[in-house]
């Protein structure tokens with residue numbers, strides 16, 4: 001689980017986003033917190049020390065995918081800066097950003113699905129090698 005996301009799926013998704021002109025960050029640390037919730041300023045400032053992005057999904061999906069030797073990647077879209085920036089985002093602000101993010105996510109997924117290779121050459125398919133009893 002050192003690298004929970006499939007490197008091939010990650011590249012496919014980031015390359016597809018770039019080809020469509022969708023802004024994308026190729027690297028970063030994702031911190032999954034229990035949700036749904038909005039963070040206090042204290043919690044948000046602490047999370048900011050550890051991660052580039054905070055979300056409330058991806059676990060246990062990443063763990064279960066690896067255990068089933070499935071490729072797994074996340075398209076994590078940013079809705080707000082959380083409360084460390086000095087003020088929390090309003091629900092209306094977040095809803096507006098989410099609507100725009102959803103449109104970009106649909107574009108990327110529609111284009112990427114067609115490019116998923118039939119044969120895998122990634123680490124995921126052999127994740128359990130040597131672990132069988």
Ligand SMILES: [Zn+2]
Pocket residue numbers: 006007008009070071072120122123124125
């Ligand atoms: Zn994979």
